[in-house]
Amino acid sequence: MNASHETLSDLTGAPVATRGPAVAPEGLTVPGSRPSPRRKAGRGETREAVLEVTDLRVAFSREGRTVHAVNGLSYEVRAGEMLAIIGESGSGKSVSTRALMGLLPPSARVTGSARLGDTELVGMSEKAMRRLRGCDLAMVFQDPARSLNPTMRIGAQIVEAIRAHSERNGLDKKGAQARAIELLKLVRLPAPERRFHEYPHQLSGGMRQRVMIAIALAGDPKVLIADEATTALDVTTQAQIMELLVDLQERLGMAVIMISHDLGLAASYAQEVLVMYAGKAVEYAETEDLFSNVRMPYTRALLGAIPQLTTQAHSLLPVIGGQPPDLSALPQGCAFRPRCVNAQDDCAVAPTLDEHEPGHWFACWHPAESRRTPAAEAARNGSTAATGTPAATGNPLSKGGEA
Numbered sequence: 001m002n003a004s005h006e007t008l009s010d011l012t013g014a015p016v017a018t019r020g021p022a023v024a025p026e027g028l029t030v031p032g033s034r035p036s037p038r039r040k041a042g043r044g045e046t047r048e049a050v051l052e053v054t055d056l057r058v059a060f061s062r063e064g065r066t067v068h069a070v071n072g073l074s075y076e077v078r079a080g081e082m083l084a085i086i087g088e089s090g091s092g093k094s095v096s097t098r099a100l101m102g103l104l105p106p107s108a109r110v111t112g113s114a115r116l117g118d119t120e121l122v123g124m125s126e127k128a129m130r131r132l133r134g135c136d137l138a139m140v141f142q143d144p145a146r147s148l149n150p151t152m153r154i155g156a157q158i159v160e161a162i163r164a165h166s167e168r169n170g171l172d173k174k175g176a177q178a179r180a181i182e183l184l185k186l187v188r189l190p191a192p193e194r195r196f197h198e199y200p201h202q203l204s205g206g207m208r209q210r211v212m213i214a215i216a217l218a219g220d221p222k223v224l225i226a227d228e229a230t231t232a233l234d235v236t237t238q239a240q241i242m243e244l245l246v247d248l249q250e251r252l253g254m255a256v257i258m259i260s261h262d263l264g265l266a267a268s269y270a271q272e273v274l275v276m277y278a279g280k281a282v283e284y285a286e287t288e289d290l291f292s293n294v295r296m297p298y299t300r301a302l303l304g305a306i307p308q309l310t311t312q313a314h315s316l317l318p319v320i321g322g323q324p325p326d327l328s329a330l331p332q333g334c335a336f337r338p339r340c341v342n343a344q345d346d347c348a349v350a351p352t353l354d355e356h357e358p359g360h361w362f363a364c365w366h367p368a369e370s371r372r373t374p375a376a377e378a379a380r381n382g383s384t385a386a387t388g389t390p391a392a393t394g395n396p397l398s399k400g401g402e403a
């Protein structure tokens with residue numbers, strides 16, 4: 001844990017969010033007033049990368065064929081920040097993160113590198129992975145009802161998770177119970193002492209997801225992966241859970257990888273966004289930069305596939321014309337070529353993911369025109385100075401972004 005961040009006991013009972021973004025009356029952070037995201041490449045980045053993924057590949061053997069689900073994925077996540085991984089269904093979002101957790105079936109072959117601090121995750125033995133999983137690296141899934149044991153009280157489930165890490169935390173049963181209550185307070189479950197003794201079916205969907213987050217926090221993770229963690233929730237609860245994650249990430253100095261098909265959520269809460277197609281990163285930038293200056297035709301298509309970027313659109317899965325590629329017979333060149341409005345003959349050669357503008361990476365020979373022309377930049381800087389507010393932060397989609 002980063003020493004500059006608060007400890008768990010500092011946090012429980014302490015007032016919420018004493019620095020950083022503005023605080024809503026209920027103590028929840030306000031997405032529109034979040035601080036500007038920072039990025040490594042040449043912008044004076046100060047925060048450390050806690051997870052560095054390099055050329056990650058995952059292939060499954062299935063019925064005599066090889067399914068190339070992840071095809072050379074690289075990114076990094078820093079302490080206290082959120083990276084959103086977005087993309088169509090089947091683009092490799094879940095497989096790429098499950099590979100980090102060692103949660104893939106034996107038919108999966110994982111290569112490349114994923115370094116969590118000094119620890120290499122790829123190729124790690126199951127025994128070592130069991131020690132690390134839920135500890136340095138934790139995951140929250142879409143359906144808390146299925147992840148929780150319906151026959152166990154929630155307190156007992158959290159205590160079990162804490163006790164699983166007793167080698168590290170040195171807590172006996174009583175200490176673990178006290179910590180479980182602290183965790184329930186930390187995730188702002190109402191009436192934590194009472195809820196401790198309740199069963200999952202007595203809680204709402206949002207409360208159950210808070211319990212799952214408490215379990216994920218039991219090992220004091222450096223990186224929390226939220227795989228469609230709010231998809232099953234109504235829009236209001238979704239926002240509350242996202243705000244909770246943002247708050248925890250900032251206060252505990254934890255990095256969060258948010259996997260989502262919801263571009264609006266990514267735009268509202270993440271510092272950086274990585275867009276995946278056919279198991280590859282095709283666009284990668286700070287959130288505001290990406291959504292206000294989309295260069296990759298696939299990202300544009302994803303944005304264009306959302307009928308209206310209103311709150312109602314939050315649960316819609318973007319669907320774009322044409323079929324996603326067959327991952328066991330990927331086409332030569334750019335995998336998006338058959339569906340791309342800008343495709344030309346030279347797309348038969350695969351473009352690499354390059355940093356075409358400072359901090360803005362994309363893999364395309366014929367991208368959309370950049371909005372970062374000198375004139376546009378001058379106008380943009382002028383308008384930001386004129387308003388005196390972090391106009392470029394928050395949810396760019398709701399501020400007349402690229403969509």
Ligand SMILES: Nc1ncnc2c1ncn2[C@@H]1O[C@H](COP(=O)(O)OP(=O)(O)OP(=O)(O)O)[C@@H](O)[C@H]1O
Pocket residue numbers: 060061062067069087088089090091092093094095096105107261327
């Ligand atoms: N066990 C498996 N064997 C073979 N192929 C698999 C296996 N698990 C996943 N895949 C394939 O890997 C590809 C990527 O799947 P993944 O679940 O990562 O997609 P995703 O982007 O998370 O999609 P969604 O948003 O629908 O969850 C898919 O084509 C999927 O069919």
